[in-house]
Amino acid sequence: MSNPNYPIQVIGGGLAGTEAAWQIAQAGVPVVLHEMRPTRLSPAHHSEHLAELVCSNSFGAKATDRATGLLHEELRRLGSVVIAKADEHEVPAGGALAVDRALFSRDLTETLERHPLIELRRDELPEIPRDGITVLATGPLTSPALAADLQRLTGMEYLSFFDAASPIVTGESLNQEIVFLASRYDKGEAAYLNCPMNREQYLQFWKELTQAEQAELKDFEREEAKFFEGCLPIEEMARRGEDTMRYGPLKPVGLTDERTGQRPYAVVQLRQEDRAGQLWNMVGFQTNLRWGEQQRVFRLIPGLADAEFVRMGVMHRNTFINSPQLLKPSLQFHQQPTLLAAGQLIGTEGYTAAAAGGWLAGTNAVRVLRGLELLTLPEVTMMGALFAFISSASPKHFQPMPPNFAILPEIQPKIRNKRDRYGAYRDRALAALATVLTAADLEPSLSS
The missing domain is CATH 3.50.50.60 (FAD/NAD(P)-binding domain)
Known part of the structure; x- marks a missing residue:
């Protein structure tokens, strides 16, 4: 031609x-x-x-x-x-x-x-x-x-050669009587939905998370995952100790629930994913749990009991x-x-x-x-x-x-x-x- x-x-x-x-x-x-x-x-x-x-x-x-x-x-x-x-x-x-x-x-x-x-x-x-x-x-x-x-x-x-992504839930499925909108230390505009946990709720969640069933990585994915220490699965973080998550993505520092005036024992934060505020990302919750296990365990988080998941957390080889x-x-x-x-x-x-x-x-x-x-x-x-x-x-x-x-x-x-x-x-x-x-x-x- x-x-x-x-x-x-x-x-x-x-x-x-x-x-x-x-x-x-x-x-x-x-x-x-x-x-x-x-x-x-x-x-x-x-x-x-x-x-x-x-x-x-x-x-x-x-x-x-x-x-x-x-x-x-x-x-x-x-x-x-x-x-x-x-x-x-x-x-x-x-x-x-x-x-x-x-x-x-x-x-x-x-x-x-x-x-x-x-x-x-x-x-x-x-x-x-x-x-x-x-x-x-x-x-x-x-x-x-x-x-x-x-x-x-x-x-x-x-x-991104190894896709480590957190679950995303719909905003309308969250319990607004439990979650509260705030940013850590009240810096800037309140941009995160926060799911507060008391000690009893946190320990139950931690226990179930450490025992939940994982999906199998393929051999070539398992080899790459060894180099992904900077983005650990939330369940692996939990296995490293009872308080590891509380010093990581679930840390309550700088967050106060205005309805109670108290700082929670632990907090799961949700970040807005779309312009309309209909999608919320579970911050730091990249995971290799089976999808059914993700829904079972993550719905133990206060405010997420009826959460509708539009995508599940994943960890796999995925160039994008x-x-x-x-x-x-x-x-x-x-x-x-x-x-x-x-x-x-x-x-x-x-x-x-x-x-x-x-x-x-x-x-x-x-x-x-x-x-x-x-x-x-x-x-x-x-x-x-x-x-x-x-x-x-x-x-x-x-x-x-x-x-x-x-x-x-x-x-x-x-x-x-x-x-x-x-x-x-x-x-x-x-x-x-x-x-x-x-x-x-x-x-x-x-x-x-």
């Missing part, structure tokens, strides 16, 4: 890269999809197929009044190949969309290989192409060489960039307009979110090529809210985020019944998406 922008390069054959490549090709643009397997294997994958599902075969809840289910439906209406194949290879899983892993990834691989505008190259790119248009979708196991080049390109001092500093909501890099990114690399969590990022990055890569205005989805859609969040969150405290209703703008007047509220979120999102499809002249098709 004489055009230097042809073909568009997509790096990474996971869910995001597969979706991006398909959307580019379906728009009539040649694309090269680079996948390093089987030339170079990752520590977690077992096959050479595209879009291999590593952790689970579930895409999450199917119902459209659930966050992942709404995201499924948005992608269906946008012509997602990933969701189409998930629907085709669905297996019984109650209320979840689960698939036959082997058939799902094999079918996607064969579908892309058959497309006349997709060239699948089994090679490892040690550097990001500096010419032409590129979609970076290398996922949480980005190769060391490419990760180093990404650091050079962005000027970031580091990427500081998207709030680097990306626009269109998934285009601020400093390099011909480079876009998608998938877990940008700080979204879950299979469906990865496919959503691939759809938007692939769609916008074509729009860059054609000189069109890039597409930014409305924040009332789950896709739009997710990409608005990862591009505008606090860079200092940025952590990966899964789809959830708390990142959507609230409906006014507020609907108190949760089921009705989530249904209203769905209806508003799908109506807004229909408007986007018409305005952007998008006619998704899955035929090849």
